[in-house]
Amino acid sequence: MKKTTRLLIVLALGTLPPSLFPLPRLSAQKRAITIDDYLALKAVGDPQLSPDGRWVAYTVTEYSLKDNRGTTRIWLADVATGQVREVTAGPGSDRQPRWAPDGKSLAFVATRQNGPQLWLLPIGGGEARRVTDLADGVFDPVWLPDGKGLVVTSDIKWPPEQEIERRNGQYPTEARIWTDLLWRHWDDWRAGKRQHLFLVTLADNRARDITPLAHDVPTIATGGDGDVGVAPDGKEIAVALHGDSSVADNTNVDVYLLGPDGSGMRALTTTRGADNTPRYSPDGRWLAYLSMERAGFEADRERLMVMRRKDGRTEGGSPTEITAGWSLSVGSYTWCPDSKCIYAVVEERGRENIYRIDFPSFRRSVAVSSGVNTGVNVAPDGKTLVYVHQSNTQPAEVWVGGGPLTHHNDGAVAQLDLPPLESFGFVGALGDSVYGWILKPPGFDPAKRYPLVYLLHGGPQTAWLDLWHARWNYQMFAARGYVVAAVNRHGSTGYGQKFTDAVSQHWGDYPYEDLMKGLDVVARLPYVDSTRMGAAGASYGGYMVYWIAGHTNRFKALVAHDGVFNPVSMAGSTEELWFVDWEFSGTPYANRALYEKWSPLNFVQNWKTPLLIVHSQLDYRVDLSEGYQAFTAAKVLGVPAKFLYFPDEGHWVLKPRNRRLWWGTVLDWLDQYLRPAGAAGAHR
Numbered sequence: 001m002k003k004t005t006r007l008l009i010v011l012a013l014g015t016l017p018p019s020l021f022p023l024p025r026l027s028a029q030k031r032a033i034t035i036d037d038y039l040a041l042k043a044v045g046d047p048q049l050s051p052d053g054r055w056v057a058y059t060v061t062e063y064s065l066k067d068n069r070g071t072t073r074i075w076l077a078d079v080a081t082g083q084v085r086e087v088t089a090g091p092g093s094d095r096q097p098r099w100a101p102d103g104k105s106l107a108f109v110a111t112r113q114n115g116p117q118l119w120l121l122p123i124g125g126g127e128a129r130r131v132t133d134l135a136d137g138v139f140d141p142v143w144l145p146d147g148k149g150l151v152v153t154s155d156i157k158w159p160p161e162q163e164i165e166r167r168n169g170q171y172p173t174e175a176r177i178w179t180d181l182l183w184r185h186w187d188d189w190r191a192g193k194r195q196h197l198f199l200v201t202l203a204d205n206r207a208r209d210i211t212p213l214a215h216d217v218p219t220i221a222t223g224g225d226g227d228v229g230v231a232p233d234g235k236e237i238a239v240a241l242h243g244d245s246s247v248a249d250n251t252n253v254d255v256y257l258l259g260p261d262g263s264g265m266r267a268l269t270t271t272r273g274a275d276n277t278p279r280y281s282p283d284g285r286w287l288a289y290l291s292m293e294r295a296g297f298e299a300d301r302e303r304l305m306v307m308r309r310k311d312g313r314t315e316g317g318s319p320t321e322i323t324a325g326w327s328l329s330v331g332s333y334t335w336c337p338d339s340k341c342i343y344a345v346v347e348e349r350g351r352e353n354i355y356r357i358d359f360p361s362f363r364r365s366v367a368v369s370s371g372v373n374t375g376v377n378v379a380p381d382g383k384t385l386v387y388v389h390q391s392n393t394q395p396a397e398v399w400v401g402g403g404p405l406t407h408h409n410d411g412a413v414a415q416l417d418l419p420p421l422e423s424f425g426f427v428g429a430l431g432d433s434v435y436g437w438i439l440k441p442p443g444f445d446p447a448k449r450y451p452l453v454y455l456l457h458g459g460p461q462t463a464w465l466d467l468w469h470a471r472w473n474y475q476m477f478a479a480r481g482y483v484v485a486a487v488n489r490h491g492s493t494g495y496g497q498k499f500t501d502a503v504s505q506h507w508g509d510y511p512y513e514d515l516m517k518g519l520d521v522v523a524r525l526p527y528v529d530s531t532r533m534g535a536a537g538a539s540y541g542g543y544m545v546y547w548i549a550g551h552t553n554r555f556k557a558l559v560a561h562d563g564v565f566n567p568v569s570m571a572g573s574t575e576e577l578w579f580v581d582w583e584f585s586g587t588p589y590a591n592r593a594l595y596e597k598w599s600p601l602n603f604v605q606n607w608k609t610p611l612l613i614v615h616s617q618l619d620y621r622v623d624l625s626e627g628y629q630a631f632t633a634a635k636v637l638g639v640p641a642k643f644l645y646f647p648d649e650g651h652w653v654l655k656p657r658n659r660r661l662w663w664g665t666v667l668d669w670l671d672q673y674l675r676p677a678g679a680a681g682a683h684r
Contacts, residue, residue, distance in 0.1 A: 001459065001539055001579050001621055030417040032442040032479040035663055037416060039063070039656070042408045043070075043470075046096065047398045049377035049386045050103045054079055055123075056377070056386055057087075057097035057106055058398050060408055065656045074108055074121075077398060077405050079379075079386070084406060087121065088128065094119075096139065101147045107131075109139055118152055118200060132200055132207050136193075140226065141200075144260065145234045149201040151210075151260075153228070158194040158214065181248035184575050185220055187618040187650025195220060197228065197239065199260060210262030217241055221576060222251045222298055224277030224290050225332035231280045231287075233312050234260060238278035238287060243267060249577040251296055255289050257314055268307070268316050273300060277332070280309075283339040286359075287314045290330060291321075296578045297504075299461030301497040302329035304344060304357070322362045327496035332374065336382040343367060343376050343385065347494040349435065350423070351466050354385065368402065372467040392439070392475065393418040395468045417442035418475055421466055426521050428514035429490055432499065436487035436518050437464055440527070441478045449529040451674040453477045454519060454555070455486040456537025456544045460503045460511070460583075463492040471652055472538070480667050481675065485522045489514035491540075505585050507540075507567075507598040508547050515544070519554065531556075532674045536666065538562050539622060539651065543600065546630055549611060550603025557673035559666055561614040562622045562651055565630040567595040573623035604633045610640035612669040614662065616649035642669065 043061040050057070056077045063070040072093040077084045088094040092111030099106060106121045113130060116137035121128040132138050136155040143150050164177045178191035195216045198207045211217040218227035219242040227240035241256045253274040258265040268287075269275040272295035279288045287307045292300035305319040322342075323330060331352065333344040342357045354368035354376055371391035378385060386405070390396040394413065398406040421437045428434030441450060455472060457464050464486040477484045488495065490510040491503025502510050523530035534557040537545050542563020549558055564570045568588045571580040581587060584594045596602060611634050615627030627643065634641035644665050646658050653662045 001574075001576075030415060030442075033416045033418065033475050034479070035476070035660065037412060038473060038476055038663075039065075039659065041395050041412055044396045044398060044406055044408055045375065045388055047375050047377055047386050047388060048097050048099055049079075049379065050099050051101065052103055053379040053381075053384070055103075056398055056400070056405065057099065058406070059095050059097070060086075061093075063656045065660065068655055068657050070656075074106070075406075076123075079400055079405065082405055096141060098141050098143060098150075101143055101145055107141050107143065107150055109137075109141065111137075118150065120202070131202065131205050132198075133205075134198065134207055138198070138200075138207075140228065142228050142230055144230060145232055148203065149199060151228060151230060151237065152198050152200055152207070153195050153218065154198050154207075155193050155195050156209065157192060162192055164192070181246065181577065182221070182575055184620045186575075186620055188620075190216075190220070197237070197262070199262075210258070210260075211239075211265075212262075215241060215243065216247075219247075219253050219276070221247065222253050222274040222276065222292075224302075227276050227278070229278040229280050229287070230260075231309075231312065231314075232282060232284040235312055236260075236314065238268070238280070238289070238314070240276035240278065240289075248575065249581065251292065251298055251578050255287075268314060269319075272296075274298070275305075279333065279335060281335050281339040282337055284312060285309055285339065288322075288333070288335070288342065289319075290333075291319075296582045298576070298579060298582075299459070299493070299500060301327070301500075302331065304330045304333060304342070322357055323364075324362075326364075327498065329493065329497075332376070334376050334378055336378050337380050338382055341382060343378055345374055345376060347463065347465070349494055350437065350463060350488060351494075354387065370466075372465050373399075390468045391466050392421045392437075392468065416475075419444065419478065421474065424521060426517055428517050429510040430502065432490070432502075434487065434489060434514045434518065435495070436485060437466070437474070438522065438525075439474045439478045439484040441481050441483065444527075446527055449527055450481065450483045451532035452522060452528050452530075452534070453482040453484050453670060453674075454515075454522070454533060454535040455484060456515065456535060456541035457486065457488070457492070458537065458539030458541045459493075460491045460507065460540035460543075461493055461500050463488045463494050465494075472536075476663065477667075480671070482670070483522075483525075483528050485518070487515055487518035489518070504583050505594060507543065507583065508551075511544065512547060512551065515548075516552065534558065534670045534674050536561070536670070540564065542622070545611075546600035547598075547603070549609050550600055550606045553608055555609050557612075557670050558609050559612045559614070559669060560627075560630065562616065562619050563613075563626065563630070564600075564622055565626045565633075566601045567599050568592070569629070570622060570626060571595065573625060575620050601629070601633070604637060607634060607637055607639045610669075610673055612642050612644065612666065614644045614646075614653075614666070616646040616651070616653065618648065618650040621651050 047058040061072040072095045074088040074097045094110045096109045110119045118132040119128045134154045138152040138154045140153045141150045183191040197211045200207045218240045229238040242253045251274040254269040273292035275291045277290040290302045291305045294300045304323045307319045330344045344355045352372040356367045357364045375388040386400045389399040395409045425435045536559035538561035542560040545560035571588045588595045631643045
């Protein structure tokens, strides 16, 4: 159920009524963040260092409530001076900038004409030109080393001749017919289409499908941080591909090799777990990739592997793990220009640090720590890094050499009182050390007692990180006058694989025990009012809200976003079947007892706490029916309940107007029960 890709979305909109979001009173110098402030911040991302190390191309996204969409533009930053300039303009959005090997032009994906197509911009001057005109557009461009073309990914109709068209004849319908599993994924309907690799040649703007197979190439599930790599000599392409005929019930993704024209495709890896994110060393001597060892487990430890290449060819054989003995996962990585080191992003105790791994000793050392650091690029000197940095008090900006290169949000942030996260720890389930975060509200007064919002993360194998969260932003809850607590219970990532493994087959015991023990610690704090506590979570966090509702009355209000209410029905309606098979040790047909043991449905007779349920029509991971079932149960039992439904969202609420509505509804629901008029410390 976890999603590897971390979305970073901020929105811009008009003014909301002040009464909707009452705030603590602060000094004149700084103030608590408002919904307007939060949604108006710019999203900075996808830094791309030029081959000579002089420039960084990156994206800046701004959202409009009026247009109910975001607009992304490409910017250039001078590494030496820090000067920045916008280099693309509308209509539409421009994203995924990628430098040509000679550094003289940028390829990018723009929605200016005929959907998302590949465009080319000369850096020395001149207008961008459109290169492709594929029916469903393109994404993820990768340059060929000679600069004469690129490899892109595009959705296509598959198979070319379809039953539904034959049956419709001259009277088209909106109906669909499918015969395979994984007919939908996240919020995307996949029946009748595949994604394939296309070779684009710049001389004639021709785009040719080089993987005409009945498979998604690269894989759409259990993939990595970019699943296409091109060898330095251009003679070999590596791609992560799910080669099984049935892709919904297993994670058997392997790295495949093929020629630049698609010829000679063969599997390089043969393990039953997921292998993805292939990267060639610049000298062509190595092919690296990430690998999960256990079949069927999407949250296994991501090991960094390398295979030796000879005479421009990857022979295969036994790979070498260069992260052996480590209990942490590599999330993404990039080679040094001289091929003598790799920089890897590693989640570690609530942060994402950057490690340097030397070749051939495999000695590793921390290069960047604190906050969340992603999108790493390495300068020609092999030491200077360009990356995106963010934290709970700092929205994402491009950093270089340990300091900020861009400053798109500095002016806005300077006006805000953004308290830092504070870590705490305790002994949780199984006698293990468990850690979490506490955030005090702006204008904090230690003599007062504040209501508490207890946040529950999803996954179940993810973690609360020290980041500027795009959806469950800690500062937004704190600004309303709440103390915020977020515990990384058993199942969380970044604390060793054994700790991550502990949630599987144990959805309702170890994590719940951790959360209640963590709540004990927080509730005893002198500035927390333990009579006014609420809990909120999404996905597995929503499941835990439903579980909590049946097992404790300590909370006065609950919020469940896209939560699992009935694991049996979840197993029959989710799209990635390996997830429920692993988490509940088999299908509900074979192991019904464990599904029932951890089902919130079986404890609804204990529900008393007021419950807000949020669920969306396009959520194919946790079907909308899970929310319907929970709401029905609450109303039949006489529990105060409200349902917030989005017909045009998936597992996350992303559109500007919907996000405005989400924050208003969620915070008002908590206020209704945790900050009644006249309550001490309510800041009304």
